[in-house]
Amino acid sequence: MQEKINKRKVFNDPVYGFITIPYKIIFDLIEHPYFQRLRRISQLGLSHMVYPGALHNRFHHALGTCHLMLLAINNLKMKGVEISESETKGALIAILLHDVGHGPYSHALEHSVVEGSNHEDLSLMIMKKLNHEFDGQLEEAIEIFTGNHPKKFLHQLVSSQLDVDRLDYLKRDSFYSGVSEGIVGNERIIKMLDVRDNKLVVEEKGIYSIEKFLVARRLMYWQVYLHKTVLVAETLLANVLKRAKVLAGSGTKVFGSPAMRFFLENSIAQEDFAKEEVLLKYLNLDDYDVMGAIKVWQNHEDKILSYLANQLVQRRFPKIQLSNEPISANLLHDIEKQTIKIMDVTKELLPYYVMTGKVKNNAYDKNQGAINILFKDGTIKDVAEAADSLSISSLIAPVEKHYIIYPRF
Numbered sequence: 409m410q411e412k413i414n415k416r417k418v419f420n421d422p423v424y425g426f427i428t429i430p431y432k433i434i435f436d437l438i439e440h441p442y443f444q445r446l447r448r449i450s451q452l453g454l455s456h457m458v459y460p461g462a463l464h465n466r467f468h469h470a471l472g473t474c475h476l477m478l479l480a481i482n483n484l485k486m487k488g489v490e491i492s493e494s495e496t497k498g499a500l501i502a503i504l505l506h507d508v509g510h511g512p513y514s515h516a517l518e519h520s521v522v523e524g525s526n527h528e529d530l531s532l533m534i535m536k537k538l539n540h541e542f543d544g545q546l547e548e549a550i551e552i553f554t555g556n557h558p559k560k561f562l563h564q565l566v567s568s569q570l571d572v573d574r575l576d577y578l579k580r581d582s583f584y585s586g587v588s589e590g591i592v593g594n595e596r597i598i599k600m601l602d603v604r605d606n607k608l609v610v611e612e613k614g615i616y617s618i619e620k621f622l623v624a625r626r627l628m629y630w631q632v633y634l635h636k637t638v639l640v641a642e643t644l645l646a647n648v649l650k651r652a653k654v655l656a657g658s659g660t661k662v663f664g665s666p667a668m669r670f671f672l673e674n675s676i677a678q679e680d681f682a683k684e685e686v687l688l689k690y691l692n693l694d695d696y697d698v699m700g701a702i703k704v705w706q707n708h709e710d711k712i713l714s715y716l717a718n719q720l721v722q723r724r725f726p727k728i729q730l731s732n733e734p735i736s737a738n739l740l741h742d743i744e745k746q747t748i749k750i751m752d753v754t755k756e757l758l759p760y761y762v763m764t765g766k767v768k769n770n771a772y773d774k775n776q777g778a779i780n781i782l783f784k785d786g787t788i789k790d791v792a793e794a795a796d797s798l799s800i801s802s803l804i805a806p807v808e809k810h811y812i813i814y815p816r817f
Contacts, residue, residue, distance in 0.1 A: 419471055421468070421472060422583065423452065423472060423579060423583050424443070424472065424475055427471060427581070429474075430478060430500070431497050431500065431502070432496045433497065433542065433545055434474065434500055434504060436542070437501065437505065437542075438504070440538065441691075442508055442537075442538065442691055443504075443505070443508060445506065445508075445694055446465060446467040446470055447465055447467040448465070448576075448694035448696055449465055449510050449512060449513075449514070449694055450463070450465055450466070450513060450695055450794075451464045451466055451469050451514070451580070451581065451584075452514070452515065452584075452585070452632070453513045453514040453638070453639060453642055454642050454645060455585065455635070457637060457638065457723060458632075458635050458637045458638050458641075458763075459504065459584075459586060460529070461586055462581070462584045462585040462632070464580065464581075466507050466510055468580065469507075469576055469577055469580055470503075470504055470506070470507055471504075472504075472576040472579075472580055473503045473504070473506065473572050473573050473576045474500055474503055475571050475576075476480050476501055476575055476594060476598065477503045477565060477566075478496075478497055479598050479685075480565055480572060480598045480601060481496050481499060481500075481565075483598055483599055484601060484602070485678075486641070487602055487603075489526050489561075489602070489603045491559070491562075494548055494741045495548065495552075495557075495559065495562060497548070497549075498546075498549040498551070498562070499547030499549070499552055499562045499565060500548075500549075501546055501549035502549040502550075502566045503565070503566050503572060503573065505531060505538070505549070505553075506531060506553065506566060507527070507531065507535070507571060508531050509527040509528065509529070509534055510527045510531075511527065511690070511693065512693060512697065513642070513698060515519060521650075521672060521676075522676050522690075524673060526678060529678060529681075530687075530690070532550070532554065533681055533682070533687060534687070534691070535549065535553065536550065536776050537687070539587070547618070552566060553566060558637075559606065560607060561603045561606060561607055564607065564608040568606065568608065568776075569772060569776055569777055569778075569779050570597070570610070570618070570621070570779045574621075574625070575597065575598070575621075576594070578590045578591075578592050578625060578628060579592055581628060582624075585632050587627075587628065587631050587632055589624055589627040589628060590624050590627070590628040591624065592620060592621045593617045593620065593621075594618045597614060597618065597621060599614075600614025602782060604780075604782060604788060607780065608780070609780045609788060610779065610781050610783040611781075612782060612783045612794075613786065615781055615791065615794060618779060618791055619791075621654055622771050622791075622801070623771070625771045626769060626771035629769045629771070633771060634767050634809075635723065636669075636728050636730055637728075638727045639811060639813075640726060643695070643726065643765070643813055644716060644719060644720050644725065644726070645698075645702075648702055648705070648716045648717055648720055650760075651710070651713045651716060651760060652672055652713060653672050655713060656669070656672035656673045657672075658675065660702075662703045662705070662708070662713075663705065663708075664697065664797075665693075665697045665700065665769065666689075666692075667689050667690075667692040668692040668693065668698070668701050670689045671690075697720075698738070700734065702717045702720060702721060703717075703721055705717035706718045706721055712757060712760050713752075716760065724811050726761075726814055726815050726816060727813065727814055727815070727816050728780075728812070728813045729811065729813050730809050730810070731810045731811070731812075732809060732810070734766075734810050735764050735811075735812045739812065740762070740764065740812065743812065744758055744762055746817055747761050747762055747814060747815055748816050750815070751815055761814065761815055762813070762815075763812070763813040764810070764813075766811065767811070768806050768807070768808050769806065769808075769809075770806035770807075772792065773806070774790060774792065778790040778792075781794040791815065801809045
């Protein structure tokens, strides 16, 4: 029997309409400060610098995934898949908290202030902490989240190549950015889900919806997540934070909130989050701390920090060149030479002005677990083999692009 809930436990979501919270513990977790923090963590980092509407946050997304998880579980139950109320609750908690470990501006901290940190590992640490606070009520959710639960398909709904996380963020990011290519038929896909041999499968008649889902994912990566201007903005953000950390580490005064200064002034590795003090400091850190500090850094006495901060806040971005081939040594040399002369910097400081790297777009990777199609005769095939569209075959191959970012001369 479901726990009694009151009428307040309903959210009006702009993507799905009214979302109902079926269990008291879900609402209690939503009200917890660790989850409320997600209101201050942007879902798309600095993508709003390109798409002004893309200002939604991880809180929106987590609620959306919880809604889709409930739809998926109810659909599977209707098809005779045995899922207990305890397992339903566990799966809902697992997906609700799957992003609770995200740092400010999504992955910015992972590439600058707290190098080597991983938001999935941090999410698990936070879930374990919450489990202690809630007297062990998150045990099954943790098993599902880590893939240790005997019903493996529940973990697949949380994390796989066809999970409710991806189903939500594609549709939600498309809605807020205005990029229509990301629209996918979530409800259609969910209704086509079933379970065979403890694994998630998609009924044959849903194959075209899966093809569209994979194509949408590929297009959203190039148009939104890896858009060249977004790439510039997020690389610039990481560089601002790196410079601030170098200065703070050398004893230079750098403005920041207590939580911000803690991570700037100390060398923190992934294993350090096992300490209560470090994890609590992290849970006090959000987008507001980062952008609030960067606004002040525009006037810092260090010319590199102030230059980078001004570029980011005022949206005066450097140039970017994308290439299918690695950036040539000659081009890099010429740009570095010009930068040293025009920007009046030493060679040692060039990485703050000239940045190179590469990005990868891989819409479907069989090595991360196949999307299996169930045919009417009972046979099961990987979607890449089952699809009659050449586009799916091409999606298997990852596409890499190399880039160089440098000042506007």
